[in-house]
Amino acid sequence: MKFYQFSKVHGKNISQFNSKFIMSRIINTDASASIGCMYLEENGIIGYHQAVVPQLLLILDGEGYVRNEQEQYFKVQTGDAIFWEKDEWHETKSDKGLTAIVIESEQLNPATFMALK
Template identity: 30%
Template sequence: MRILSLADLPRRPIEEHQSKSFSVGAFGICADAHLVAVTLGPRGVIGRHPASGRQLLVVLSGEAQVAGHDGTVQTIGVGQAAVWEPGEAHETRTHAGLVAMIVEGDLDIGTPGEQIDRGDT
């Protein structure tokens, strides 16, 4: 077993799409998806851009104000996630700061209450 510290990942700042106080640290990749740790500082922004694949943003600490194609803003917190479809324009903002994990690629993400992994039967 290995223990990963998301805080210790090498990070790179992202400024594209008018993003600010935004950095990412990649910690996993496969042929169909990649996983990154995301940090947004206070008043940080991941600027509006299209999702290159289905994208899942899982909040680990803090709160995020997220919006999809229609621009409607919703606030999500720890234990919640936003899902954007391939090509969907979206953005993420935070007032106080945020740590999250993003998984993007060829993902099957169910609706609330739907069991995706049927288990070993």
């Protein structure tokens, strides 16, 4: 399990085409990828399981806790990205609720674009 950040402060100013915004790049892959949005309500949980492929969880809103094989939970919040390798056991839970994007792909390498937390 590795922790990254994709928050605004880690982004890059984009000005091409008369644009004015900040982009935090996440991934670039030629492999197929599955992308979904997860909504954990109050006391929600993504149960303890093995990652079928490398998996990146991007916390968009709220806060919660994650763990891997060790039973120690780590607090996560908006702007955090958590990366699990294929076959790594993991769990995510939230007391107050959180919204996250999950990206699953055989060729994920978040270190290419994101800073370690």
